[in-house]
Amino acid sequence: LGAALENLTFIYIGVGAALVFFGAGAWYLNKKRVNLGIIPIGIDYAQVLAIFASTDVEWPDTVVYLYNVMSFFSFNINITAPECLFVMDYWSKWWTVMCIPLLLAFVVFVLHYVLIVFKRFVIGVKSKKDQKSHIHFMVRMLTSGMYYIYLFVVTMTLDVFNCKEVVSEEGVTDGLQYMSSAPEYVCWVEGEKQQEHVGWAFVFFLIYGIGYPLVIVWILFGKNHYDKIRDDQLLRAIDTGATRSTNPNCYEFRIRYGELYYNYKP
Numbered sequence: 001l002g003a004a005l006e007n008l009t010f011i012y013i014g015v016g017a018a019l020v021f022f023g024a025g026a027w028y029l030n031k032k033r034v035n036l037g038i039i040p041i042g043i044d045y046a047q048v049l050a051i052f053a054s055t056d057v058e059w060p061d062t063v064v065y066l067y068n069v070m071s072f073f074s075f076n077i078n079i080t081a082p083e084c085l086f087v088m089d090y091w092s093k094w095w096t097v098m099c100i101p102l103l104l105a106f107v108v109f110v111l112h113y114v115l116i117v118f119k120r121f122v123i124g125v126k127s128k129k130d131q132k133s134h135i136h137f138m139v140r141m142l143t144s145g146m147y148y149i150y151l152f153v154v155t156m157t158l159d160v161f162n163c164k165e166v167v168s169e170e171g172v173t174d175g176l177q178y179m180s181s182a183p184e185y186v187c188w189v190e191g192e193k194q195q196e197h198v199g200w201a202f203v204f205f206l207i208y209g210i211g212y213p214l215v216i217v218w219i220l221f222g223k224n225h226y227d228k229i230r231d232d233q234l235l236r237a238i239d240t241g242a243t244r245s246t247n248p249n250c251y252e253f254r255i256r257y258g259e260l261y262y263n264y265k266p
Contacts, residue, residue: 040147040263047151090182091193097156098204104145112138136255143219144259146212154209160194160201163187219257228253229261236262 049066088096115134119125163177177187179194187194219225232250235241244251254262 040259043148051151051155090185091197094156094159094197097153098200100149100153101146101208104149105142108138108142108145111141136252139256140259143215143257147260150208150212154205157201157204157209160197163194216260219260225253229257232258233261233265 112135116131119131125131159179159181162180164180165173165175165177166183167173176189179185179187185194186192189195220229228250232241232247232254235247235250241247241250241254247254
């Protein structure tokens with residue numbers, strides 16, 4: 001246990017240092033107006049690659065290790081081995097993952113009001129409109145944050161339905177199905193943990209798996225949104241529109257949703 005905790009400490013330090021490093025680098029490059037479009041593409045690739053680790057294939061150990069490393073970009077909490085610090089079974093981790101989007105929304109909500117208080121009482125901003133001027137960036141944080149955790153959260157949600165029959169090398173089976181991600185749990189048996197979580201998994205899939213893409217569709221194709229995106233992208237193509245004076249019609253829209261479309265042609 002001591003060795004596990006020691007290794008876990010190094011993992012947390014490494015993850016924290018990496019987040020600080022990449023965050024600072026992204027902030028600096030964004031300040032210099034360097035196109036960061038390649039970064040989301042790389043993260044998307046790493047997330048899809050990490051899914052292969054959970055497939056029913058006998059991958060070589062080196063490939064499995066590579067897939068697990070790539071799962072870092074899916075914000076996979078399993079790589080930090082939380083069970084080494086807490087008594088946490090599979091379903092505790094499952095509920096933790098289901099709450100990550102809610103935690104993200106809560107953090108954004110709290111940060112919003114912290115900034116309002118800071119502007120009003122520290123900086124001395126009087127106008128309520130100016131006090132809430134950051135709200136567009138808060139929306140951006142929420143939509144972009146969900147974009148990066150979407151694949152991991154939905155994969156974990158659908159794990160509840162991913163069951164298969166276990167057959168021994170001699171071809172013997174008990175006729176029951178077990179969860180692929182947690183074989184100690186029997187599937188589709190009344191009173192078992194998997195069966196108890198089917199309803200919750202269905203609800204979370206509707207909210208996260210289907211609800212979030214529908215929100216993105218509304219953002220990209222809602223009334224007047226397509227025209228705003230096209231106009232904003234035309235301004236971006238001529239390297240302008242980063243201020244309200246140069247982009248009066250789409251400036252706030254760019255701040256809120258620009259991360260979702262700025263890599264594409266107008």
